[in-house]
Amino acid sequence: MSNWLSREIKHILPTFDLHAIRTVLVTFDPWRHDSRATRDFLHIITDDSVAKYYPKMFVKPTIKSDLSEPIITVEFIDASKAIFKASKLTTLDIFTKLKPLCINKAPPP
Structure with missing residues (x-):
């Protein structure tokens, strides 16, 4: 992942509320050249800091x-x-397309 993209995602990720998500299924073929974004997404949402705040997300x-x-x-x-x-x-x-979906489906506080 490039530096500017990493910075942008680290900037946008704290504004997310992923409590509305139950399951994330990520399917890709690592030999395809266009699977890089999917692999980066998987890497970000399986990070320890994300898993710590959202333990119910599978x-x-x-x-x-x-x-x-x-x-x-x-x-x-x-x-x-x-x-x-x-x-x-x-x-x-x-992440930009996922954010409004998470906001609309967020559980009441």
């Missing part, structure tokens, strides 16, 4: 070797799902 990576498109499936606490076909998205795009 993250399941699936690594395939069939040249399939990278897909991120997010299941929320209300059982609705969001599917990101990440072949043409950057890591920042994924």
Whole structure:
């Protein structure tokens, strides 16, 4: 991940409330050139600091070797799902699209 992208994501990540997420399924083929954003996303959400604040969020990576498109499936606490076909998205795009969904589905305080 480039330095500017890393800085942007570290800036935006503290504004997230991931309590609305129940499950994140990350599926990618590491041999595809367009799976980099998906791998970076997986690396960020499985970081110890994120796991510490969101212990109920289950993250399941699936690594395939069939040249399939990278897909991120997010299941929320209300059982609705969001599917990101990440072949043409950057890591920042994924987080930017995920943020309003998390805000709309956030549990009441």
